[in-house]
Amino acid sequence: MSATFNHTIIASKDRERSALFFRELLELTEAPSWGPFTNVQLTDGVLLQFAEPPVEIQMQHYAFLLDDELFDRAYQRLCDRGITHWADPQMRRPGEINNEHGGRGVYFKDPAGHAIELITRPYL
Template sequence: MGAELNHTIVWCRDKQHSARFLAGLLGLPEPVLFGPMLVVRLDNGVSLDFYQREGRIAAQHYAFLLDDDTFDRAFARLREQGLDYWADPGRQRAGELYRQHGGRGCYFDDPDGHLLEIMTRPYAMGG
């Protein structure tokens, strides 16, 4: 089989709020409770397991590859919610999409300050 990502824990302050935020924005099924975690399953079988904790949350980056139609719907939801978004991870190009690798994308914050990215084409890995 080789190596594949199966799941990752996403630390958060309110797992209900954070997991539903992501699932709703990406148009995914309702999160499912698994032990102390609330799980959001992506279409490729990878899951993001939201684990609630007190105190400081170290910000992470999570990028989601979407087809064009799913991107359009997710981006519309992002704008409907009045969320800030940027064309760069340094948050310098506010209110813009990036256009790289023949696709589109943007960055935005989730409720816990994780930097999320939605994109329509994977990054070109030159060889």
């Protein structure tokens, strides 16, 4: 068997709020949750497990590859909700998207303060 990515735990201040944010933004369905985790499953089977750690949350970066149609809908949701976003990871181009790597991309922060990136083409 080759190696594939299975799951990651994402620290959140409110695991239910974070899971709902990603489900709505990326049009995902609920996944069975257990213990300290509220789970969201991506279409390729990868689980995002949201948990509320008893420590200060350090910002992490998570990037999601979307098709053009889902990117359009997700970007519209960001705009409709008034979520601050940038075309660049340095946060110098607010309110814009980028057209790099032959596709489009946008950066913003999720409810826990993590840096989220949506792209339509992989970097490689």
